[in-house]
Amino acid sequence: MDRTRREEVTGQQRRKGNQPRRSKKRWVTFTVACFLYIFVSSSLLIFHGPFSAVRNYVIDTFDETRHGYLLRPLSLFTVSNAAIEAHALAKNGMVSETTPISEIATRNYTNGDGAIHLYTYHGETFTAYIMVVDNPKRIRVAVTKYIGQNGETVQQMVNDVGAVAGINGGAFSDTNQQGTGANPLGITMHDGKVITGAGSTAKYPEIAFTSGGQMIAGDYSLSELQQKNVQEALSFGPVLVLNGQPVPVPDQGYNPRTAIGQTASGKVILIVTDGRGQYGQLGASMADITELMLQYHAVIAADLDGGSSTTMVYNGRLVNTPVDLTGARSVATSIVVMPEVGGSSQ
Known part of the structure; x- marks a missing residue:
């Protein structure tokens, strides 16, 4: 009986020890999923949403601060270099x-x-x-x-x-x-x-x-x-x-x-x-x-x-x-x- 009880206690301890690890993994997975959802949604809203002023402001800001190279990845590569260059001239019309x-x-x-x-x-x-x-x-x-x-x-x-x-x-x-x-x-x-x-x-x-x-x-x-x-x-x-x-x-x-x-x-x-x-x-x-x-x-x-x-x-x-x-x-x-x-x- 004592041996059986010891095995039960040991099994319970193992399960309790694994719970924090599983919780941490779930939390990390949830956080990453939320980040990706927010990033993708924001990118699509900014670069392809109905707010052209926001899109132009973002492109202007990155372009004028010498970080225009980030616009392609931030737009999920849906905005071409040609479009960015065309915007640079269009805004100065x-x-x-x-x-x-x-x-x-x-x-x-x-x-x-x-x-x-x-x-x-x-x-x-x-x-x-x-x-x-x-x-x-x-x-x-x-x-x-x-x-x-x-x-x-x-x-x-x-x-x-x-x-x-x-x-x-x-x-x-x-x-x-x-x-x-x-x-x-x-x-x-x-x-x-x-x-x-x-x-x-x-x-x-x-x-x-x-x-x-x-x-x-x-x-x-x-x-x-x-x-x-x-x-x-x-x-x-x-x-x-x-x-x-x-x-x-x-x-x-x-x-x-x-x-x-x-x-x-x-x-x-x-x-x-x-x-x-x-x-x-x-x-x-x-x-x-x-x-x-x-x-x-x-x-x-x-x-x-x-x-x-x-x-x-x-x-x-x-x-x-x-x-x-x-x-x-x-x-x-x-x-x-x-x-x-x-x-x-x-």
Whole structure:
């Protein structure tokens, strides 16, 4: 009897000892199943649900923070790279009308027109750095020399072409959405030569400069740009100032931003802002940038690539504080300021 009782007690102890293990396994299995259900449901709701604003916000956030490569797995690979790239251009679509070129002065610029002025503006949620270039004919579009493979930082492009200053430029895509800036999107031109978009008849949101140093911005095809004798062009937007008046644009929150504009006298305005936690600052809104452009008398202005891309360099130094953990981000294009011909580079 004693032996039988001991065996019964031992069996009960074993069963009791196995219960916590089974409970733990069940809990882990239940937790994993719940996580997968929530993840799959959320992914389908965000990327394929009825809320297009939520979908666009998620794509914008990941794309602007250099984590676009996560969008494919987060969407369960139901969103293609082509769709992500198309969204990048679509969100920057502009108005078709632009400031008439005749309203921006053209003249024979001399060495006395070569000054570069750098200002700092402290807003409530951002710090802005404003560069004013007196001679618009010093403006060029620089393109990564590793096009199709990798981008370059603004400083590297400035060094490549012997410029004295530069800011990041337009939209780009890259291999596997790794944020390396390999391929400029839209139409890209330098010195009158077509870098990307050759043979295309489509219209893209373009920011460009003619041979006379006049800035134009709007939706243009390659043939339309060539008819206007455009020498430098890249793709981004939207337009912020048109004919000296602010253009209403959708609110995209507070971020580091980059923008370009021009006054009626031809001076070019380059603006970058810090944000996303830099020194406790959130960043600037589109309305903030528009207001700054108007304060500096822009008759036309447009937004450039922002977020982690936002960079300004001048005389070999980084002017702003990029938010990317690795420092200045690699991009596909930059807008650079060339040295004054026959005079000072300042």
